[in-house]
Amino acid sequence: MTKETSENQKEKFEFKPRARLLAQLGDQLIKNExxxxxxxxxxxxDADATFCKIELDNFMDRENGSxxxxxNGxxxxxxxxxxxxxxxxxxSKLDEDKKPKLSPVYQRLPIGEKGIGRFGVxxxxxxxxxxxxKQGxxxxxxxxxxxxxxxxxxxxxxxxxVEEKExxxxxxxxxxxxxxxxDEEFPSDQIKxxxxxxxxxTLKTRWDHTMVKELARTVSSLQSPFQKTNQEFKVDLILNQNKEWLDGVQAWDDIRKQALFKFKVKIKGSEITSFNYWFMPYESIQHKINKKHLTLENNSYLNSYRNLYDEESKxxxxLSESSAKVGEVTFEGYIFELETSVLRLGSIEHIPAFKKYLKTHTGVKVFRDGLRVYDYGEPENDWLGLDNRRFNNPTKGLSNSLVVAAVQLxxxxxxxxxxxxxxxGFVENDAxxxxxxxxxxxxxLVENLRYVDKLNLKRSLDSGKKQTPNQVILEAIDYVEEQEIDVKVKKEIITYFDKLDKDLESVKETLLNAAGIGLSLAVVVHEVEKRVRLVNRIAEQQHVSDELLDNVQKLSKIVDRYVKIIKAxxxxxxxxxxxxxxxxxxxxxxQDEHRIEVIYNYEDAxxxxxxxxxxxxxxxxINIIDNSIYWLDQKYDVNGFEGVKKIFINVEEDDKYGYVVIADNGPGFNEICMDTITEPFVSYKPRNSGMGLGLHIAQEAMFKQKxxxxxxDYTEFDIPEEFHCGALVVLRFNKEKVLN
Incomplete structure (x- = not known):
């Protein structure tokens, strides 16, 4: 080090922020107006105010607007x-320990503790x-x-x-x-x-209709529509011009009456402590379908999933971990149906206006101490991936456009x-x-409950009729035959309908075979993978060649079996x-891998x-057994029930049918899924981890064979008592000749 360098280091250096820096920070740190x-x-x-009044004047004129x-803080x-x-x-909003300082009057924790709110001006x-x-x-x-x-x-x-006034x-x-x-009657002692x-x-921006509407929506959504703060805090937005632009902005009380579903859930630690779900059909259709209120106390399905479990990480x-404390969470919301045919049943005067208003308020917002945390729930922030859930499961998934919900912290x-x-928003840490x-x-859980009620609602509105595409084609043929039209034209139309009916059957059969192959191949890959691992492990351990040969032979048989399955x-x-x-x-x-005891009772039948x-x-x-294995693992491995996992397989018959009876001692079917269990894209596995196609394809395959x-119910078949608590699935085969 030279003497000259040493002398330079004694000179004092400091940051010299440019004057325009503060204005630049305001523009860049604050997202929008x-x-x-x-x-x-x-x-x-934060300043203990009970009201905040915002007034816009001449706001369409940048030079003269204000x-x-x-x-009154x-x-x-x-x-x-x-x-x-x-x-x-x-x-200034932190105490000596650098923790948020409570406000002096209402003991509020600051929500602007970062000290950047002033950049807003x-x-x-x-x-x-x-x-x-300040008082005094x-x-x-x-x-x-x-x-x-x-x-x-x-x-x-x-x-x-800066000036003080005497x-x-x-x-x-x-x-x-x-x-x-x-007015004069307002008490003087209540004026702070x-x-x-x-x-x-000298406004930075000329405020147009869209910006004013967005500001009004933002201000109205600042406080949760579900929860009032424990202290009075009111925000008023006033326009001195174009006041009609605010018409209908704060009509939430009227809008929520059109929701068909509602939920309110409390979470603490690692479990759901309270769960309320309401199905609220419009008054005009309550003679066809009943209201519903489900809770942890009256619904076994909800109670069985009260523990919070992540399917991906197993x-x-x-939410109470020492390094990721979230505290008690309240999650509640309203769910709407936007099909015009359904909305017409409600008391909505103007459906397009209703949809437009709802579009600006939907999403899952976050509130702390009753005040909004931005920008969760904004149109561009699908932070819970609702639209992705909807895309992956269009039949059952909720999208942002259907939900007005709030997370209370x-x-x-x-x-x-x-x-x-x-x-x-929040830093994306473990909490x-x-x-x-x-x-x-x-x-x-909410999606599963709603889907059942949505399906029953649709059935009630359709008078219980469930038409297949083939039935629609047959009705169209009957309609054409009844019409007084040219015989040649009629014959040509019916020919096209007949062809469409046959083509549809061909497409269904092709899709059924392809879907069945896909499901089977998934199991093939799993089985082959496990067998290959075992063969490699045996080879590495230099086990006797007979054992190695035995496993290779079993592997070969499995592959042969699935080749036969793939070939119709x-x-x-x-x-x-x-x-x-x-x-x-x-x-x-x-069976060995999952430690399951399978009782093959059919061998003596x-x-x-x-x-x-x-x-x-x-x-x-394979599909039914695969489902049993999954739910047995959920009950005994994930939820910690003690006991041996078992599957029971038997055959029975009567004069008309032969039956394959499959039972397990898992959690069984919950009451909410029985009406929808074979519907396509409906899965009751946690976090929609299943595609919801297995049982639907299986049912179509059975229909194909008449x-x-x-x-x-377990009382209808000869089932050991230890399986009465689990799932029971029966394949019914017609003894009459199927082939024509």
């Missing part, structure tokens, strides 16, 4: 103005007047003109006019009565002669949820990720036992022969 206003409202809340924000003295308001990033306009008064102190006036910024190089040289000029009873339109008034002119979720107990510096997983767990086999009169014998080989390895396709029945049996899948 609406958020700028919201940040100023939050400052009012924005005013008035609150604690106000500031000159020291606070100097050392907090004029000091961006100050820690720079986002809105160039000329700013701040008038503030002089009124302080601050003047800032950002249009002079180009004439000043460094921030420290930028002129800011006598208040703004916060007087006479002035406040005039501004707030208080302190607070903060901000006057902004771990329980805990307590600021004091959600200390590990940190808001980002730019005020656009935030656990919160999302817990909410998605709840959403799956014809209907043939044969013993049901053949299919069950092959099933034993198919599931042998999975009568040999029943019916017509069926070996490939289709194999696919159906059979059916039944979900009877």
């Amino acid at each position: 609406h958020i700028a206003v919201v940040e100023l409202i939050k400052n009012a809340y 924005i005013t924000i008035l609150d 604690n106000g500031m003295d000159i020291d606070i103005v100097k050392n907090a308001w004029l000091e961006p990033g100050s820690d 720079h986002k809105l306009g160039d000329k700013i007047t701040l008038i503030t008064k 102190f002089k009124e302080v006036h601050v003047e800032i003109d950002w249009s002079d910024i180009e004439d000043v190089k460094y921030l420290k040289d930028f002129p800011i006019k 006598e208040p000029l703004f916060f007087t009873e006479e002035n406040l009565r005039d501004i707030l339109n208080l 002669l302190h607070g903060t008034f901000i006057f902004i002119k 771990q329980y979720i805990n 307590d600021r004091a107990n959600s200390s590990d949820l940190f808001e980002k510096t730019n005020r656009e 935030y990720l656990n919160l999302k997983k817990a909410l998605n767990h709840v959403l799956t 086999s014809p209907l043939k009169l044969q013993s049901i036992n053949f299919a069950l014998d092959e099933l034993k080989l198919d599931i042998e390895f999975r 009568a040999d029943i022969k019916v017509e069926y396709s070996r490939s289709l029945v194999s696919m159906v049996l 059979g059916d899948i039944l979900f009877p």
Whole structure:
């Protein structure tokens, strides 16, 4: 090190922020004008205000327009103005331990603790007047003109006019009565002669209809529609021109009456502590379908999923972890149906206007201590992936356009949820990720409950008729035949309908075979993978060659079996036992892997022969066993029940039918799914981890063989008592000749 370098290091160096930096921060840290206003409202809340009044005047004219924000909070003295308001990033809202300081009057935790709310004024306009008064102190006036910024190089040289007034000029009873339109009868002792008034002119933006509507929506959604704060805090938005632009903006009480579904769920730690779900059909159709209210206490399905579990990580979720504290969470919302045919049943005067209004309010918003955390629930922020859920499961999934919901948090107990510096949501740490997983767990339960009621609603409106495409074609043919039209034309039309009917059957058969192959191949891959691993492990351990050969042979048989499944086999009169014998080989390895005891009771039963396709029945049996294995794992491995996992397989018959009976001692079918269990794309696995196609395809495969899948009560078949609590699935085969 040279002597010259050493001498230079003694020189004092410091940052010299440019004057325009503060204005630039306002533009870049605050996303838009609406958020700028919201940040100023939050400052009012932090200051113990009970109201905040926002007024826009000549707002379509940048030069002559103005924005005013008035609150009756604690106000500031000159020291606070100097050392907090004029000091961006100050820690004035923190105590000595650097923890958020409670407000003096209402003991509110600050929601603007980042100290950037004041940047909002720079986002809105160039000329700013701040008038503030703290009780017992002089009124302080601050003047800032950002249009002079180009004439000043460094921030420290930028002129800011700060003045104390010996006598208040703004916060007087006479002035406040005039501004707030208080009549003479309003008690003087209820007029607070302190607070903060901000006057902004030379607007940065010309406010148009869209911006005003967005501001109104933002202000109205600042407070949760489901929960009022424990202290009075009212926000008023006033337009001095174009007042009609605000018509209908705050009509939430009327809108929510059109919701068909509602839910309210409380979460604490690692479980759901309270769950309420309502189905609320319109009064005009309550003679066809009943209201419903389900809870943890009256619904076994909900109670069985009260523990929060993440299917992806195979771990329980805990919102009370020491490093990821979220505290108690309340999640509630309304769900709407937007089909015009359904909306017509409600008391909606103008359906297009209703849909347009609802579109601006839907989504899942987040509130802490009753006030909004942005920008969750905004149109561009699908933070819970609702639209993706809808895309993956269009039949059952909820989309943002259908839901108005709120997540309620307590600021004091959600200390590990940190808001980002730019005020656009939480830092994505463990607390935030656990919160999302817990909410998605709840959403799956709500989707499953809603789907059942939605399907029953549709059936009731359709008078219980469920028409297939083939039935529609046949009705169309009958209609054409009844019409008095040219015989040649009629014959040609009917020919086309006949062709369409045959083509539809061909497409259905092709899709059924393809879907069955896909489901079977998934199991093939799993079985081959496990066998190959075992063969490799045996080879590495240098086990005896007989054992190695035995596993190779079993692997070869499995592959051979699935080659046969992939190749469609014809209907043939044969013993049901053949299919069950092959099933034993198919599931042998999975049975061992999942530690499941399978009781093959059919071996001592009568040999029943019916017509069926070996490939289709194999696919159906594998699908049913695969479901049993999944739910047995859920009950005993995931939820920790003690006992041995078991599956019971038997055959029975009567004069008309042969039956394959499959039972397990898992959690069984819940009461909400029985009407929809074979519907396509309906899965009751946690977090929609299943595609919801397996049982639908299995049922179509049985229909193809003039059979059916039944979900009877255990009393209808000879089932050991230990399986009475689990799932019971029965394949019914027609003994009559299927082939024509």
